[in-house]
Amino acid sequence: MGSQDSQMKIVHGEFGYILEDVPHFNDYIPSLHTYPNPLRSNTAYSVVKQYFVDVDDTVPQKIVVHKDSPRGVHFRRAGPRQKVYFKSDDVLACIVTCGGLCPGLNTVIREIVCGLSHMYDVNKVLGIDGGYRGFYSKNTITLTPKVVNDIHKRGGTILGTSRGGHDTAKIVDSIQDRGINQVYIIGGDGTQKGAAVIYEEIRRRGLKVAIAGIPKTIDNDIPVIDKSFGFDTAVEEAQRAINAAHVEAESIENGIGVVKLMGRHCGLIAMYATLASRDVDCCLIPESPFYLEGKGGLFEFIERRLKENGHMVIVIAEGAGQDLLTESMQAANQKDASGNKLLQDVGLWISQRIRDHFARQNKMAITLKYIDPTYMIRAIPSNASDNVYCTLLAQSAVHGAMAGYTGFTVGLVNGRHTYIPFNRITERQNNVVITDRMWARLLSSTNQPSFLSPKDVNEAEKEKPPPTQLLDNGNCEDGRQSGKQADSNYGTKN
Numbered sequence: 433m434g435s436q437d438s439q440m441k442i443v444h445g446e447f448g449y450i451l452e453d454v455p456h457f458n459d460y461i462p463s464l465h466t467y468p469n470p471l472r473s474n475t476a477y478s479v480v481k482q483y484f485v486d487v488d489d490t491v492p493q494k495i496v497v498h499k500d501s502p503r504g505v506h507f508r509r510a511g512p513r514q515k516v517y518f519k520s521d522d523v524l525a526c527i528v529t530c531g532g533l534c535p536g537l538n539t540v541i542r543e544i545v546c547g548l549s550h551m552y553d554v555n556k557v558l559g560i561d562g563g564y565r566g567f568y569s570k571n572t573i574t575l576t577p578k579v580v581n582d583i584h585k586r587g588g589t590i591l592g593t594s595r596g597g598h599d600t601a602k603i604v605d606s607i608q609d610r611g612i613n614q615v616y617i618i619g620g621d622g623t624q625k626g627a628a629v630i631y632e633e634i635r636r637r638g639l640k641v642a643i644a645g646i647p648k649t650i651d652n653d654i655p656v657i658d659k660s661f662g663f664d665t666a667v668e669e670a671q672r673a674i675n676a677a678h679v680e681a682e683s684i685e686n687g688i689g690v691v692k693l694m695g696r697h698c699g700l701i702a703m704y705a706t707l708a709s710r711d712v713d714c715c716l717i718p719e720s721p722f723y724l725e726g727k728g729g730l731f732e733f734i735e736r737r738l739k740e741n742g743h744m745v746i747v748i749a750e751g752a753g754q755d756l757l758t759e760s761m762q763a764a765n766q767k768d769a770s771g772n773k774l775l776q777d778v779g780l781w782i783s784q785r786i787r788d789h790f791a792r793q794n795k796m797a798i799t800l801k802y803i804d805p806t807y808m809i810r811a812i813p814s815n816a817s818d819n820v821y822c823t824l825l826a827q828s829a830v831h832g833a834m835a836g837y838t839g840f841t842v843g844l845v846n847g848r849h850t851y852i853p854f855n856r857i858t859e860r861q862n863n864v865v866i867t868d869r870m871w872a873r874l875l876s877s878t879n880q881p882s883f884l885s886p887k888d889v890n891e892a893e894k895e896k897p898p899p900t901q902l903l904d905n906g907n908c909e910d911g912r913q914s915g916k917q918a919d920s921n922y923g924t925k926n
């Protein structure tokens with residue numbers, strides 16, 4: 433490997449190889465003592481050939497390549513290392529969950545506690561109560577394998593969560609005062625930004641404290657990673673609402689079922705729930721503008737679909753059409769404690785607009801049922817495959833912290849578990865790219881109008897990354913600018 437960037441720990445190798453590495457204690461603490469990994473004598477793991485990850489193992493961000501394309505960006509492969517930087521008895525770990533709920537939070541908590549205990553004989557783990565503010569305003573919860581044994585069967589987080597309340601200095605004071613030396617932070621983009629500044633402060637103070645993030649987002653809008661835990665569970669649960677809407681709609685003449693799903697800025701839940709269901713006639717998402725009246729508008733489409741089929745189902749993501757909701761502007765600039773914009777209820781609004789339209793037209797009597805399962809799809813336990821996924825994420829985080837890595841987020845990249853620098857997952861958000869094949873698949877499955885003029889397509893195209901995956905979005909000159917580009921993300925990969 434060649435030169436190293438002092439700011440971002442970027443290592444350049446041959447043939448355009450780039451490693452976007454994560455920090456390590458060795459970067460700022462000299463002459464640290466190391467210990468053999470206790471897994472060497474663990475009866476379950478010691479029989480595995482090549483159980484330990486080679487120090488040079490890295491994972492490419494882009495897997496679609498041509499014979500002459502550069503090797504591109506890589507991330508450090510997650511997993512256990514031969515040497516660890518903590519003696520088991522010396523570890524005092526803590527876990528905190530922040531931001532909105534997501535299926536699988538409890539599973540990740542469980543597997544961090546069990547991973548630390550069963551793999552590394554670490555038995556001092558604290559739960560921080562109620563998000564970041566719990567570091568300085570509340571007591572901690574003692575977490576043992578027994579305490580967390582069956583929490584994966586429950587929705588929510590046994591630790592509680594919150595928005596707002598991030599005071600970096602006070603959080604790091606609390607970490608230092610309590611003697612905590614491993615911090616596991618489970619949360620979304622806001623939480624990971626918070627984790628990044630905690631790491632910076634820890635490093636500034638020269639503390640041997642590992643900061644490990646586990647990315648959480650129900651919307652699946654964290655870039656770089658293949659998908660976020662709990663997303664599949666949420667999409668599955670959304671099917672129940674869509675089914676109910678369909679049953680209601682098809683049981684009555686000109687029945688319309690409207691289902692509002694989560695997605696402030698990103699329509700991935702709505703898109704996948706629609707693609708999975710096949711009962712949906714129209715899916716509306718924040719990324720795709722639409723209009724109601726006139727030729728090519730939503731009302732015209734509803735009329736046509738009702739004439740053809742006698743019923744229809746509309747799925748709308750909560751962030752869709754916000755620009756159209758001008759009536760109640762007084763709430764438009766309200767924000768939550770974390771600074772996230774509060775949205776108007778687009779489901780209620782669109783339901784009323786559809787009712788008004790058909791009442792005014794007086795040519796077709798409709799019956800509309802509005803179903804709002806918003807919180808039901810996230811306040812549930814994770815499904816079986818998300819449980820396994822959560823387990824591997826948690827174990828990756830534990831292996832990384834024990835091996836002395838810090839300032840990283842764990843994430844699945846092209847099917848392999850990796851350590852990703854915080855900035856790569858917080859610098860922008862993923863979303864549906866409406867000029868990509870996945871959205872085309874949706875349009876073709878619902879046969880809904882795209883609501884796009886050629887001008888809109890051009891606009892969307894400008895925001896898109898280059899047409900092949902050959903250039904790495906994060907590093908090609910033009911790729912950094914757009915917040916709306918496709919990544920190697922599950923949601924947008926096609």
Ligand SMILES: Nc1ncnc2c1ncn2[C@@H]1O[C@H](COP(=O)(O)OP(=O)(O)O)[C@@H](O)[C@H]1O
Binds near residue numbers: 530594627769770772
């Ligand atoms: N830029 C930031 N710097 C530090 N902390 C942040 C930042 N953005 C959000 N946070 C904190 O992260 C936590 C969760 O953020 P929030 O946006 O509510 O949820 P999510 O992590 O799911 O995006 C909150 O405690 C919030 O104060």
Ligand SMILES: O=P(O)(O)OC[C@H]1O[C@](O)(COP(=O)(O)O)[C@@H](O)[C@@H]1O
Binds near residue numbers: 648
């Ligand atoms: O009502 P709350 O708790 O603020 O959460 C609702 C919002 O959180 C989200 O689920 C996004 O949260 P995450 O992506 O961080 O999980 C949005 O889709 C939704 O609008």
Ligand SMILES: [Mg+2]
Binds near residue numbers: 531622
């Ligand atoms: Mg967020």
